[in-house]
Amino acid sequence: MSAEAPAGPARTRLPLVALAGNPNTGKTTLFNRLTRSDRKVANYPGITVERHEGELRLPGGRTVRVLDVPGTYSLSARSREEEIAIDSVAGLRGEPEPDLVVLVADATQLSRNLYMALQVLELEVPLVVALNMSDALAARGASIDVDALSNALGVAVVAIAAQKGQGLAALESAIERALAAPDGARPGARWQPGSVELAADLERVGAVLPPEWSRGNPARVRALAAWALLSLDEHDELRDVPEALRRAVIERRAQAQQTSRQIETEIIRGRYDWIDALTASVVREGPQARTATERADAVLLNPWIGFPLFLLAMSVVFLALFSWSEPAIGAIEAGFGVLTGLVRDALGPGILRDFVTDGLIAGVGSVVVFLPQILLLFLFIGILEDTGYMARVACIMDRLMRAMGLSGRAFVPMLSGYACAVPAILATRTMERQRDRTLTMMVVPLMTCSARLPVYTLVIGALFPPTLLLGFAPVQSLMLVAMYLFSALMALVVAAVLSRTMLKGPRVPLILEMPPYRTPHWPSVLRQMFQKARTFLTEAGSVILVCTIALWGLLAFPKDAQREERRETLAAAIAAAETETEGRESQERVEALTAEDAALAGEALRESYGGRLGRAIEPAIEPLGFDWKIGVGLIGAFAAREVFVATLGVVYGMGGVDEDSTTLRERIRAETRANGEHVYTPLTGLSLMIFFALACQCMSTLAAVRRETRSWGWVLFLFAYMTALAWIASFAVYQGGRALGFS
């Protein structure tokens, strides 16, 4: 799965076909149908929105590049994705001008979809309209006269059903014909400004358009002037817009208002009047009936049934997430164990072997082990989105999220945060305002990501009794559920505080489309899932790998030559004793030698850079109930949280342990302080889990926030507030618990 295909000159000369359209029109399904393989994923220059490109071989043998433009309702811009839509369709601000735009239109909502088609026509970009969901239209008993529509628009119109794969051959032929004769695809008709005043507004704004935008084409000048009049104002967050243009727009708008004109209404009304005149003659409506979707929503959005059903759906998702991922996680851990063993045998003892096994393989392993949970959660999110239920979830959650200063739209990023904060931070890109994106990014890292789970599993398994509360509720499972709920609660509380203080701002109104329910298109769901996994591997995985290797260095150096020598002798003696004839004596000998080796390893760790660091921070973490050994683990956890478990294994001279190993659990239960008290009590365990729940121990998250906000300030703030919150909360839990008489 190579993310970057070579961008050779042959490749860039291929004609570019931009696939545009409203959200929920099946645009991505069509993209997946047309481009069967080789997809190029990168970010748009200057903006972090993913740019998906694939190749399509046309029936005549010609190959074209297909660009999946983010779904938008119009080319007017407000959000990042809308900015991309206008840039990709019109070839602005660094985006290449497409040779052809294929507009995917939902046949069941023709007029609203033609609104965007009309904007493309105005730009005089060659166009083909793919009329999707023609099957759903027929099922409703309605129909569209495709030929008449094609004649009226002056471009090819092809009826397709992307999900069933119908009409694709005809669409490909139409693309081929339009590319061969681009003039044939030029519009024969389009909307004209309805009044002298509006024509004057367009001309005035058109006069200050950058020449590289309009390229001397009068139609483009007018189309882009209309775009500017709809998109620009004092508060837009659009990049690279000349200030003169914005000023001209604001000025014309103010002038129009003096004569009670609304320029926006005039432009949009003009377009819709044109569209309505057209659709009146080409659309034959079927009988109006309450659809299956409306009947389903009567139940799913019912106040008494809808919310319990939503909770049930979420519980099923999380139960499946844990129970289904477990075998895969076990297999991956076993696999990496075998690999480590093989390498250990193949390479002689020494620093290279340690680097490969403890640094490299452990690093890759600690990344890959998350894949099962991440794949599963994104599979479920994909299913929820593709069936249309996610829009209802946004509906259900909006009231709560709104009270916290977020919007229902923040639900998907927050749910994604249960897998990994990095793809969740990237999922904020669909939001309209930077303030909302930043606010969501500041709280998503609080969600219980899969890296916290091994820590919770170890602590709960070791320190909390496997008994039933009130005779039926398992204490350990309850603790885990409580930690998950705690994280969501903290995220909401922090959002409520930030939205009322540092990130105060006007609320963005919610406009939420409720698409009809449908069965998911599995290839699209799976493709989406693998994309998210790839995001995790490339964005988070690389950082985790580097940090794990750096951590290995911190814990492995400086080396004491004498001690190393002794350990080598010991290793040889252990190997020799193991091969000796079986018997109690040789077994005891092996155990004694192993214990000595482990003690030496512990000593080496204590004197390593990491160990020194752990001891240096001990005064700061002592009030939380942690000793320097936990401190070393915490330092390790800054690379990636789950490294904590492996680091503890090293700290206690056990090597190669995971969160389920009983030896590590027993070992930490036995660990005592200088005064003979146990280090690990349920209270320390709770304090430790609270710390892990709140502290920002993830370099990949910080790197992602830096890229998405383009500010070091927010990165620092995120790190500082989370770590401070973690310290304070752990302090309160530990000291409060002690004051109440818990140990």
Next chain:
Amino acid sequence: MPNPRDLRPGETARLLEVGGDRSFRRRLMEMGFLPGTPVRLVRRVRIGDLVEFEVRGGHISLRASEAGALRFESQR
């Protein structure tokens, strides 16, 4: 001028004007909420305090408070 509060679920009314903040108004109009267009109030989603409308074949939910920007022609 009735606003969405005065409509019963399932009732269709002609839109008279769209108010609210400029970019919100522009968005609504581009999605088909234009004065003169028939709009059906599909349901009030009480769990989320939203109102679902049908306009030009599409179903769109707005927050009940923000839907107040829509004014309808009087039915009677």
